[in-house]
Amino acid sequence: MERxxxxxxxxxxxxxxxxxxxxxxxxxxxxxxxxxxxxxxILLSPNFELAGPPRNDWAEILEETFAFHNKSQPLADYEVLxxxxxxxxxxxxxxxxxxxxxxxxxxxxxxxxxDISRYQVVMLWPVTDGLRITRVAGFTxxxxxxxxxxxxxxxxxxxxDRQTLPLSELNRxxxxxxxxxxxxxxADLHPLCRDLEKADFEPSRSYLERFExxxxxxIVGESWDPSVYSPLRERESERxxxxxxxxxxxxxxxxxxxSRIALxxxxxxxxxxxxxxxxxxxxxxxxxxxxxxxxxxxxxVIVELKAFSTENTRPSSIKDAIxxxxxxxxxxxxxxxxx
Numbered sequence: 192m193e194r195x196x197x198x199x200x201x202x203x204x205x206x207x208x209x210x211x212x213x214x215x216x217x218x219x220x221x222x223x224x225x226x227x228x229x230x231x232x233i234l235l236s237p238n239f240e241l242a243g244p245p246r247n248d249w250a251e252i253l254e255e256t257f258a259f260h261n262k263s264q265p266l267a268d269y270e271v272l273x274x275x276x277x278x279x280x281x282x283x284x285x286x287x288x289x290x291x292x293x294x295x296x297x298x299x300x301x302x303x304x305x306d307i308s309r310y311q312v313v314m315l316w317p318v319t320d321g322l323r324i325t326r327v328a329g330f331t332x333x334x335x336x337x338x339x340x341x342x343x344x345x346x347x348x349x350x351x352d353r354q355t356l357p358l359s360e361l362n363r364x365x366x367x368x369x370x371x372x373x374x375x376x377x378a379d380l381h382p383l384c385r386d387l388e389k390a391d392f393e394p395s396r397s398y399l400e401r402f403e404x405x406x407x408x409x410i411v412g413e414s415w416d417p418s419v420y421s422p423l424r425e426r427e428s429e430r431x432x433x434x435x436x437x438x439x440x441x442x443x444x445x446x447x448x449x450s451r452i453a454l455x456x457x458x459x460x461x462x463x464x465x466x467x468x469x470x471x472x473x474x475x476x477x478x479x480x481x482x483x484x485x486x487x488x489x490x491x492v493i494v495e496l497k498a499f500s501t502e503n504t505r506p507s508s509i510k511d512a513i514x515x516x517x518x519x520x521x522x523x524x525x526x527x528x529x530x
Contacts, residue, residue, distance in 0.1 A: 192223070196230040209235070215285070249280035249289050257293070267341040267362055271296050274358065308524065310469070311489040312368040314516055315407055315452075315479075316497040316504070319377045319435040323504045324423050327374040330509055333422065336415045337406065339370045339513065347510035356514070357527055364521035369489065372513065373407045376425050378434035380448075383455050385437075387447040394455050403459050411461065411482055411492055435501070445498040449479035452496070456482060469493060473525035493520075 195210065214220055224237040244252060253276050257266050266276065271293060279296075283289040318324045330344055331337040341362055348356070364370070382398040402408060406423060409415045425431055441448055449465050456463035467481035469491075480494035497512050521527040 192226040192233075193229075195233055196227070199230060199233050213241075243286060246280065249283075249286050250276040252286065253280065253289060253293055256290075265342050266293070266297075267345075268366065269297055270359070270363060270366070272358055272362060273345060274353070308367050308369075309489055310368055310491050310493055312370045312493045312495065312516065312520055313407070313410060314370070314372045314495045314497055314512070316372065316374050316499070316509075316512075317377045317380060317438060318374045318423075318425065318504065319431070319438055319501050320425050323501060324374050324376075324425055326504060326506060327372060327509060328423070329506075330513065331372050334417050334420050336410055336417070337371045337373045339365050339372050341365060344510060344513055347506055352514075357518075357521070360521045360526040361514070361517040363526050364517050364524055367524055367526075368493075368520050370517065370520070371410060372509075373410060374423055375405055375407045376423060376431075376434070377438040378425065378431050379405050380452070381430075381434040381437050384441065384448060384451045387441065387444055387451055392451070392454065394458055399455060399458055402455055408456070408459065411456070411494075413484070413487060439500060442498045442500045445479065445496050448498055449494075449496045452494070453480045456480070469523065471523050471525065474519075474522040474529055476519050476523050 212223060214223070220238070224234060227234040250273065254266055254273065258264060267273070275296065276289075276293065279292045280286075280289045283292055316327045318327055328337070330340055330347075332340050345353075345358075379402055383394045383402060386392055406415075446466065453463040453465040462483040462485075464481050465479065467478045469476050469478055469481065476493065478493040479496040480492075482492040482494065484490050484492065495516055499508060499512070518527065522529055
């Protein structure tokens with residue numbers, strides 16, 4: 192302060208210069224003000240205060256800041272859930288310390304999740320119109336291959352769900368199995384899924400080629416290319432109307448529908464089998480379709496067919512279906528005990 196006072200009396204006297212001396216100590220702030228007693232002109236304010244954001248906003252700021260600097264990836268992708276961030280923000284003395292503690296949590300992200308499971312889980316959800324496409328895709332990062340969006344799922348949970356569900360284990364299963372939620376137009380299935388009772392059905396090559404271009408098959412075949420991604424659309428047409436009428440008649444036949452989808456995948460050269468049981472020492476699940484990819488790091492795809500009626504393709508129904516799938520596979524991996 193003495194040095195600033197000397198500068199103020201000399202060469203800097205005619206220049207407006209602002210010095211901000213930052214401190215979080217009220218006592219030190221008072222000492223600084225008293226130290227200007229020999230030249231009170233240099234003290235602009237004895238109790239100037241910069242107020243930071245309220246504590247209730249810290250968790251949201253932490254999550255948004257992380258996403259901004261990490262290509263919109265949420266903290267949940269690194270096993271740091273909103274509940275964890277809230278707990279850190281509630282206990283930390285400052286928002287800066289909150290950031291440090293979240294960073295410490297991220298630095299410890301070296302679990303066995305980095306040893307990627309050999310299974311990938313794909314929830315296949317037939318849709319009949321643009322509204323249902325939007326609802327299903329809204330739970331995903333569509334451009335990123337329909338990866339399940341944890342934040343979208345979390346927003347649909349009610350307060351009781353958030354308090355009682357094993358969210359950490361469900362999120363861990365999402366990451367471990369690389370869970371996808373893929374909509375497919377009923378119109379792309381309809382011509383291939385007529386006469387579901389016929390075991391010797393031979394799908395038409397032209398319809399198979401259309402099926403092969405679907406987002407679902409590109410994900411199963413690991414040919415997904417985000418640079419040429421175009422959103423799934425279902426335009427009003429006679430083809431779409433007939434498919435909608437047909438689909439409402441087969442939602443009660445998920446086993447037959449899964450068997451036909453497996454047949455179509457085999458016709459395209461994939462090793463696909465319907466109604467296959469997957470077992471681990473912890474649990475077991477039944478795949479509606481199991482696709483083997485021997486040359487892939489994730490060499491098996493568990494396809495779960497979500498053959499819900501059009502009226503049941505609501506956000507709450509989608510959320511519940513995701514919850515069931517995540518719980519089932521959290522048990523399969525041993526993250527959750529069987530209940």
